[in-house]
Amino acid sequence: MGKRVGVLMGGWGEEREISLKTGEAVVAALESKGHTVSRIFAGPGLDRALRSAELDVAFLALHGRMGEDGKVQGLLELMGLPYTGSGVLASALAMNKPMAKKLFRLHNLPTPQGYRVGRADSSRALELHGDLGFPCVVKPACGGSSVGLSVVREPEALVPAVVQACRFGGEALVERLARGREVTVGILGEEVLGTCEIATPREGFDYDAKYKGGSRYFLPARLSPTRLTNVESLALAAWRALGCRGYGRVDLICSDEDNDVILEVNTLPGLTPVSLLPKIAAQKGLDFPALVECLLTLATRDEVDVAEAPIVVPTVPHRAAS
Numbered sequence: 001m002g003k004r005v006g007v008l009m010g011g012w013g014e015e016r017e018i019s020l021k022t023g024e025a026v027v028a029a030l031e032s033k034g035h036t037v038s039r040i041f042a043g044p045g046l047d048r049a050l051r052s053a054e055l056d057v058a059f060l061a062l063h064g065r066m067g068e069d070g071k072v073q074g075l076l077e078l079m080g081l082p083y084t085g086s087g088v089l090a091s092a093l094a095m096n097k098p099m100a101k102k103l104f105r106l107h108n109l110p111t112p113q114g115y116r117v118g119r120a121d122s123s124r125a126l127e128l129h130g131d132l133g134f135p136c137v138v139k140p141a142c143g144g145s146s147v148g149l150s151v152v153r154e155p156e157a158l159v160p161a162v163v164q165a166c167r168f169g170g171e172a173l174v175e176r177l178a179r180g181r182e183v184t185v186g187i188l189g190e191e192v193l194g195t196c197e198i199a200t201p202r203e204g205f206d207y208d209a210k211y212k213g214g215s216r217y218f219l220p221a222r223l224s225p226t227r228l229t230n231v232e233s234l235a236l237a238a239w240r241a242l243g244c245r246g247y248g249r250v251d252l253i254c255s256d257e258d259n260d261v262i263l264e265v266n267t268l269p270g271l272t273p274v275s276l277l278p279k280i281a282a283q284k285g286l287d288f289p290a291l292v293e294c295l296l297t298l299a300t301r302d303e304v305d306v307a308e309a310p311i312v313v314p315t316v317p318h319r320a321a322s
């Protein structure tokens with residue numbers, strides 16, 4: 001039966017444009033499946049827009065800060081509305097790359113060595129850099145789509161790169177540059193859906209390569225069956241370490257000489273027909289509308305429900321006036 005679905009799109013962050021593309025693609029797919037769809041443009045007054053739309057479920061077509069980072073998920077939890085993708089905590093952890101890195105380490109999962117620098121400390125970046133070496137990668141701690149990311153090859157370029165990355169949220173992550181194949185693992189429900197290798201003409205998968213073409217895709221990634229199995233289980237372990245659910249994508253660098261390393265977990269990856277997760281789904285025989293329908297059926301809320309487990313506020317006895 002058709003549902004009343006609100007597609008949340010737009011938003012506040014740097015990835016607004018991509019979010020609008022994801023949103024429109026999702027709206028068309030949901031309508032083709034017989035749902036009644038409202039476009040909900042995320043911004044100030046989102047709570048009122050959600051309330052007046054009278055929805056059964058929210059489909060999150062948001063990317064990046066203030067959308068993928070748990071804040072909108074928190075609002076939906078409070079409103080009692082199921083939504084697609086991960087819950088509040090997992091979304092927040094995955095969006096914050098230094099935090100996610102800590103958890104990967106805690107679970108003994110390989111990730112490039114790195115450190116976090118706040119805006120206030122950006123002039124001390126060289127001091128903090130220690131023996132990390134060059135080249136290194138500098139990126140916003142809470143960013144996406146490679147916005148604000150740079151590869152730094154010599155010490156003099158470090159501070160400017162940190163300042164640039166800090167423009168997007170006030171914190172940067174500096175990481176050792178990992179060399180190898182760029183692989184992303186699609187996850188659907190609790191399982192690996194498939195892998196995609198991205199080969200770019202330039203080093204690093206930058207914003208232009210991501211969104212303006214020029215990259216080549218290999219599905220599955222060009223790895224031996226054994227390595228593919230390892231990479232898939234690594235991705236699933238990273239996904240579980242952060243407590244994600246619904247669907248997502250894990251980005252890794254797979255090296256022939258070194259360890260495979262986890263770069264990040266994307267809890268709301270792009271969903272246009274040319275985005276990576278839909279490419280992986282198509283290769284597995286799941287066309288775009290079928291994928292979107294599947295994501296909708298996985299929509300849920302955090303398990304602990306305030307209505308089911310009310311918080312009992314103890315009454316404090318009044319002190320007798322003396």
Ligand SMILES: Nc1ncnc2c1ncn2[C@@H]1O[C@H](COP(=O)(O)OP(=O)(O)O)[C@@H](O)[C@H]1O
Nearest residue numbers: 112137143144145146175176177178204205263
């Ligand atoms: N430590 C690293 N070593 C090598 N390449 C990296 C590293 N960090 C990022 N990159 C490159 O930059 C791209 C974007 O980085 P990522 O951490 O996935 O952030 P986001 O996709 O959120 O911008 C990656 O797909 C990869 O090509």
Ligand SMILES: [Mg+2]
Nearest residue numbers: 145251263264
């Ligand atoms: Mg990425």
